[in-house]
Amino acid sequence: MSTRRSYDKEFKLMAVELMNSGKSSIEVGQDLGIAPDLVRRWKREYKQFNEGSFSGKGIPNMTVNEKEIYRLKKELADSKLETEILKKAISIFSKKDGINTNS
Numbered sequence: 001m002s003t004r005r006s007y008d009k010e011f012k013l014m015a016v017e018l019m020n021s022g023k024s025s026i027e028v029g030q031d032l033g034i035a036p037d038l039v040r041r042w043k044r045e046y047k048q049f050n051e052g053s054f055s056g057k058g059i060p061n062m063t064v065n066e067k068e069i070y071r072l073k074k075e076l077a078d079s080k081l082e083t084e085i086l087k088k089a090i091s092i093f094s095k096k097d098g099i100n101t102n103s
Contacts, residue, residue: 007034009054015039016046 011032018028019039029036046053052062062070 012042012054013046016043019043 015028015032015034016039018031019025020043023031025036025039025043028039032039042054049063052064052067
């Protein structure tokens with residue numbers, strides 16, 4: 001059974017830099033002991049995400065705009081949850097005080 005190798009961000013960046021310096025993916029792959037298609041995939045990812053590339057296991061790569069959209073959606077969801085909690089709290093305390101909030 002073969003184990004899957006993982007490479008850190010610095011290694012991937014070095015491979016991309018070697019390709020950008022004029023070496024082919026085959027040459028880079030041979031030099032580093034990895035498959036040429038892996039080097040090409042890393043180059044494509046770096047071209048698309050730049051510094052956001054190679055973010056790690058299970059962490060999606062996102063552009064700056066995608067990160068901002070994600071952050072804003074999370075903030076909105078958190079605000080909606082807080083509002084619902086406050087509404088329930090007001091309802092509970094109003095019932096205890098005998099105040100009718102439905103009028």
